[in-house]
Amino acid sequence: MRLRMELFVDDMDVSVAFYRDVLGFRVERRAGDYASLRRGGVVLGLGPVAKLPERGDGPGFTRQRLAGDKGAGVEIVLEVDGQEALRTLYEHCERHNAVVEPLRQRPWGLEDFRLADPDGYYLRITHGDAAGEGPAG
Template sequence: MRLRMELFVEDMDVSVTFYRDLLGFRVERRADDYTSLHRGLVVLGLGPVAKLPEQAAGQGFTRHLLKGARGAGVEIVLELDDLDALRALYEDCRRRAVISEPLQMRPWGLYDFRLTDPDGYYLRITHGNAAA
């Protein structure tokens, strides 16, 4: 099993720039209504909110539903393999984005920092090895 997250965004260009230029994702496929990005084993799909129906009779994403806080209750955790890479990414993000929580050691033995993407999706960037 693998995981691919699909995020609905207001401005495709702004979101692609954030994930590609700031977080180092590679664009695999790009069209007006969908972009697929990869970094390591992480796959993100970006689609415009505007392509969603305004409202739907059943369940599912709609433009009306996404007028509220996007990603509410979800923390997207991105793990880097080493602490030096995490520190370098943090310094770059600190210069170019708004950091929600600075890089720090957590009680569970990992360093991380937190930020939100242009659409308000909450990201925690960490390293995946507690022994580092």
């Protein structure tokens, strides 16, 4: 099993630029209203909120449903290979004014920092060097 996450965004160009220029993702495909980006084993699909139906019954995504906080209740955790890579990415994100919460050591043995993408999706960037995997690990 693999994971590919799809995020609905307000401005495709701004979001593609954020993931490419700030977090180092590579654009694999960009066709009209969709972009596929990859960094290592992480694949993100980006699609415009404007192409979603305005309203709908059921659990599917609609513009009405995403009008509030898009990332509420979700933390996207991205792991880099080692503390040095983490610190390098942190400094890069700081230069882009993207950091919401600074780099720090956590009680579970990992360092991480937090940021939000242009649409408010909450990202935690960490490394996989310690035995614990996070608050639940």
